[in-house]
Structure formats: structure tokens, C-alpha cells
Amino acid sequence: MKIDGMPTRTIRIAADGRTVEVIDQTKLPFAFEILQLRDVEDAADAIERMVVRGAPLIGATAAYGVALAMADDPSTENLNAACDRLIGTRPTAMNLRWAVFEMKSFLERLPVEERKDSAYRRAAEICDEDVEINASIGRNGLGLIQEIAARKPQGEPVNILTHCNAGWLATVDWGTATSPIYLAHGRGTPVHVWVDETRPRNQGAALTAYELGHEGVPHTVIPDNTGGHLMQHGQVDLVITGSDRTSANGDVCNKIGTYLKALAARDNDVPFYVALPSPTIDFSLTDGVAEIPIEQRSGDEVSKMTGLAEDGTVRTVEIVSCGSPVANYAFDVTPARLVTGLITEAGICEASLDGIAGLFPDRAETGR
Ligand code: MRU
Numbered sequence: 001m002k003i004d005g006m007p008t009r010t011i012r013i014a015a016d017g018r019t020v021e022v023i024d025q026t027k028l029p030f031a032f033e034i035l036q037l038r039d040v041e042d043a044a045d046a047i048e049r050m051v052v053r054g055a056p057l058i059g060a061t062a063a064y065g066v067a068l069a070m071a072d073d074p075s076t077e078n079l080n081a082a083c084d085r086l087i088g089t090r091p092t093a094m095n096l097r098w099a100v101f102e103m104k105s106f107l108e109r110l111p112v113e114e115r116k117d118s119a120y121r122r123a124a125e126i127c128d129e130d131v132e133i134n135a136s137i138g139r140n141g142l143g144l145i146q147e148i149a150a151r152k153p154q155g156e157p158v159n160i161l162t163h164c165n166a167g168w169l170a171t172v173d174w175g176t177a178t179s180p181i182y183l184a185h186g187r188g189t190p191v192h193v194w195v196d197e198t199r200p201r202n203q204g205a206a207l208t209a210y211e212l213g214h215e216g217v218p219h220t221v222i223p224d225n226t227g228g229h230l231m232q233h234g235q236v237d238l239v240i241t242g243s244d245r246t247s248a249n250g251d252v253c254n255k256i257g258t259y260l261k262a263l264a265a266r267d268n269d270v271p272f273y274v275a276l277p278s279p280t281i282d283f284s285l286t287d288g289v290a291e292i293p294i295e296q297r298s299g300d301e302v303s304k305m306t307g308l309a310e311d312g313t314v315r316t317v318e319i320v321s322c323g324s325p326v327a328n329y330a331f332d333v334t335p336a337r338l339v340t341g342l343i344t345e346a347g348i349c350e351a352s353l354d355g356i357a358g359l360f361p362d363r364a365e366t367g368r
Helices: 040-048 055-072 076-087 094-107 112-151 178-186 203-215 224-232 258-267 353-359 361-366
Strands: 011-013 020-023 034-037 158-162 191-196 219-222 238-241 245-247 252-255 272-275 304-308 314-318 331-334 341-344 347-349
Touching: 011 055, 011 112, 020 040, 020 055, 034 040, 034 055, 040 055, 040 076, 055 076, 055 094, 055 112, 076 094, 094 112, 112 158, 112 178, 112 238, 112 272, 112 341, 112 347, 158 178, 158 224, 178 191, 178 203, 191 203, 191 224, 203 219, 219 224, 224 258, 238 252, 238 258, 252 258, 258 272, 258 331, 341 353, 347 353, 353 361
Parallel strands: 158 191, 158 238, 191 219, 238 272, 272 341
Antiparallel strands: 011 020, 020 034, 245 252, 252 331, 304 314, 341 347
């Protein structure tokens, strides 16, 4: 997708052929800065500090983290240590585990002298595959938007609500939830996106709004509590969110607050779709509500806010009464029964064991 008209990916290799370059998302939307990752510790730190975030981009960064480790020391001992370090960075996103497992199982079969080049090649493939997968999600979800547009008076936009950032900044390119939106917009179907600000880290206000703005997609940022009201008044035609991990039975883990949107959508007969690549599916779990680990992050993310002050400096301020305890659960799980359908690279399916297994029979069979 584009920044100031320039096609940009979220992760790339620098001119030296070794260093990994990412967009520092902690600086957006007020500054666009590229950060260089020179070793596996830099990659792990970037994931932990949410310089890179969003399940697919976390996976892509971890894959390159393994490559950086192999460039330093391709021994099996170092491969295992690098994979353990990366896996420990964030507990919820399935793509992290998937990508590290892919890299490890591929590299441990190779002689040590081949590991560095092969690791960079496989990491690049994982990135390219992510772009292809997301493009397919766009094509598969496009029909949902076009069907709604066809039922509306000519020229009236399809109003789509999304939560968090499941856009291209959360992936290598295209995004998941945003991919059908970008495609519909590009093909001239009028769309308008309600962007949940997504407290506490404001991925909607800071990132989704930023990328939709750069692509010229009409959108409005709303406080997180607004969606239910808009749905009651017929102002939301469709909800599309992303996912950090979806269990084999279709329970969807996503940014905290997604579950409440799904409840409001059900009460108001608004279709609630989740767009996700297959590496987000955890085929080993059949009860996402009980089994998906929910990351708890620092209370500072709740008690402080960062923004652009009137003097043009970026400042962080306290917003909670001094001394009050805070809780910061980063994700919640929406039960499959509240999900209208899953939009994947292989097609749209019911959020259920049978629905998912129908699209991905081999992975369902092996449980991996
Ligand atoms: O904590 P984050 O910013 O990594 O959470 C990201 C989300 O919840 C996204 O919605 C999810 O990863 C889907 S991204 C395509």
C-alpha cells in the first residue's frame, strides 16, 4: 500500500542484504521512521515493544529474527535459543508460533553452512506468501461488500466497522480486514469505515486511520463505545475484524473489545466477519475461549496517553487518578456462535470445526 503515494511494505531487507528494516509503529502517526534490526535481540525487542505488531507482521519479523540469528551463528544451539527468545515475546499471536516453527523445522534439517542463506530465503518467502494470502482474502471478501452496495441506493457508501489495526501495517501488505475494503474502494464501490480508536494503545486512531487516509478511503474514528449505538441506528452494514489466533472450532481471539462488538452486532442483525490468514488458525485448540492465552501488558498503557501537543512535540501524559490500580488485558475471545463467517485465503467459511476443516483439510487432520 502507499505512504505519500509511494508503495511501501512494512518489512524489508536493507541494501547490505542482511539488516532487516521495519517501520517504527510506535512513532506513527506523527512520524514515519524506519528502524534497523541487526540481530535476533533487535527483532525480539521490536516485537515486545510493539515497534512491529499485528499477528502476521509479528510472524514475518520473527522469521527474519531467526535469519539474523543464523547470520551470527548457524549452530543448532543458537537456532534453538533464537526460536525460544522469539516465541517468548508475545503470547497470543499464533502467527509468531507458526513462523518460528516453520523456520526451525526447515533449518534444522540443513547443514549449518547452508542455514544463513536458506533462512533469509525462507523468511522472504513467508513475507511474499503473506502478501499473496492477504490479496486472496481481499478477493474473497470483496463480494460481501459488493452485495451490500447493490442493495443500497446508488452512490451510498457501505459502512464497515473495524476494530484495532488489521490493515497493511499489521501484515506485510494489504492487511486482512482492510484487504476487501481497499479492493472495493479501488474498484469504485463507495465505502466508509468506522474506525474504533482501540484503547489503550489506539491502533485504530493511530494506525488504521493513518493508512486509510493515505489510501484515500473515507473513514471516521469513533470512541470504542460508539459501535453499538451506530448499529442500533442502521449506520453499520458490516463488521470486519482481524484475528490474532482462531481456534479450530472458530473461536476468534482479537484485540480487546472485539467481543463486545460481536455482541452488539448479533443484537442488531449486523453481519460480523473475521478476516484471517490460515497461519492465524491454531489447529491444536478446540475451545478458544478457555484455551487461548491472553496477553496482559503494562498498566502504563492504560494510565498514560501519548499524543501531539499544540507546540508540535509528542508528549505522554497521565490520565488515571494517581495510585488507582489498572488492568490491561490485550485480547479477548469472541465465541464462534457470534461470528457470521471467516474470510480466508481459501474462501469464506462458517466459524466451526467443519467449516475450517473444509477449507484446510490437511492442517485440520494433522492438528498443526
Ligand atoms: O496488539 P496488536 O496491535 O499486535 O494487536 C493486533 C490485532 O489485534 C489485530 O487486529 C490482529 O493482529 C489482526 S492483524 C491482521
